[in-house]
Amino acid sequence: MSSLLVTSVLLLIHLFYQIDCVSKFEKEFWEVDNHKIWAILVAGSKGWVNYRHQANVCHAYHLLRAKGIPANQIITFMYDDIANNQWNPFPGKVFNDYTHTDYYNGVNIDYSYTDVNVDKFIQVLLGDKKLESSGQKVLKSNSENNIFLYMTDHGSDGTFLFPNAGDILTNLYFNETLTQMYNDGKYNKMLIYMESCFSGSMFYDILSPDINVLAVTSANQHESSMAAFCRDPEVPACLAGGFSYNWISDSASHDITRRTVAEQFRTVKSSVSQSHVEQFGYVNLGSLELSYFQGSGEAKSLGNTTEFHQVKDEMPASEVQLFSAIHRMETQNSDEQRILNYKLLKRIVELRDLVRKTTEVISDYVKIQEPYRIPPEVNEIRLCQHEVSKAFFHECLSVNQINDAAYAVRDLTQLCSIGYSSELIVRSIIKICH
Structure with a gap:
């Protein structure tokens, strides 16, 4: 065997050893401590017709708590006008599917009503000291923390909408903020799940692969997202987003200490048939287990039920308002x-x-x-x-x-x-x- 070949083999062995050590170091560093995870949950809409957005967030909140993420490290944005809405036939309750399991009870809502706005959202992400000194919750993470950011709402070209007219988060501003967070050492790695129409346009050709952020969207940059469970005989609303319900039920029904982000992405992508689930940014993050971002608990008591339905009765989000009005009239x-x-x-x-x-x-x-x-x-x-x-x-x-x-x-x-x-x-x- 030539000396050149021997040298090459030794270099390959050394390289594989280094990669294996890095992988083991990351796993050992993260697997034991849910206190190193922060989560931000955002429902960016208001009004009865948008029931599903707040239902999605309520369900996600209970999932993360059941998986072991501390309540003081979950920050929620939710207008909070659904549970006690005049149209709600079940006052004080919010459902996410036809089982009528209540996910509203027990949710800590940090920002509600007019506090659900772009300025507050960005301040929270950046850990704004002035906002914190006023008694409101902000991210207090550092470079040893992972962040899970889940957002659900309406969207348009390069925009994610917040409840007040003209209050919009743009792809440019959002990605600048993510880069600033990375440069400021606000996180180790970040996983973003976004459900909105044209959600791919928030990250397509703009999210850097070099800031340790993976973004998964419910739709590409050209299409509507899908609402689900839209024919409840008692609740005249669509109860869930198809993408959201799929990822939540997937996490709840698996041991996510053994299930990777990439595995969930592939499952959800194949389950969502009427829009194109996409991923952007640091795709290598997909090799990590979901527990790095959603907690390592067993989720035995998620909303008092482990029953999940296959997503059904879907429709484009653009048709929900018209359909809901017809549904209300019929019921x-x-x-x-x-x-x-x-x-x-x-x-x-x-x-x-x-x-x-x-x-x-x-x-x-x-x-x-x-x-x-x-x-x-x-x-x-x-x-x-x-x-x-x-x-x-x-x-x-x-x-x-x-x-x-x-x-x-x-x-x-x-x-x-x-x-x-x-x-x-x-x-x-x-x-x-x-």
């Missing part, structure tokens, strides 16, 4: 309630038509002029999309008025991609909507 017993629901249904149909026509008129008005730059810079497009979405939701129609606004506004944000300036589009929005 109400009194003539007075039926008349009220008919008026609401009629109003939804009118607003759906209005939001489409409004974006068409604005788009036509913008296109009278020539694009100022072809092709525009990528970050120019992202900033433009932010300004356009914010202006439309604030000046014209918000997602709270009509969910279709999140989809219709894409007709305007796509103008950014072909070279029209945000200033021109925003001026056009103000002119048409005023």
Whole structure:
């Protein structure tokens, strides 16, 4: 055997030994301590029609607690207007599937009502000292902590929406914040699960693979996410997101100290058939066990039940508002309630038509002029999309008025991609909507 071949073999043995040592070091470092995990759970919507978002967060909260993550290391954002909503036939309870298991009781809600906003969310991620001194919970993590971030809501091109009109988290701002957290030593590794329409656009071609963050999304950058359990005979709402219910039930029904992130990704991806579950960023993180991010407990008492249904009765999130109004009208017993629901249904149909026509008129008005730059810079497009979405939701129609606004506004944000300036589009929005 030549000396060159011997040297090569020895180098390979040394390399494999180093890799094995690193892997064992990481596992030994993490497997024993749930106190090194922080979790942030965000339901970014409000209103009865968005029932599923808060139900998702409530269920996820109970999962993480049952898996052993301390309550003081789980931070929740939830508007909290569902459990005691006038439309709720089970006051004080929130369900996530047809078993009618209550997941609301026992959830610690840290940020509710108007505190569910982008500014507070970013302050929490960065561990803002002023916010902490006011008595509110923030991330107090360091480079020895892993973070699990779960977000569920509406989305549009490069945006994740919060409850108040025009309050939007953009892909650029979010990824800048993640990079700042990494540079500030706020975490070791981070796993993000996001369920919203066009959620892939929050990370596609922007999330760095070098900051130890893996993001898994319910949909790619071009499509709607899916709502599920939409035909409950007693609760006139969609009870879950299809992606969310799949990952929660997968974690609850497995020993996640032996199940990797990649295994869950593949299972959920194959289970979600009507949108494309995607992953972005540091994909090597997928080789780690889920317990690194969701805790190592056995989850014996998750919501007093271990029964999970196969996801059923799904529909695109864009159709939920209309369907829910029809469902409410069909399930109400009194003539007075039926008349009220008919008026609401009629109003939804009118607003759906209005939001489409409004974006068409604005788009036509913008296109009278020539694009100022072809092709525009990528970050120019992202900033433009932010300004356009914010202006439309604030000046014209918000997602709270009509969910279709999140989809219709894409007709305007796509103008950014072909070279029209945000200033021109925003001026056009103000002119048409005023």
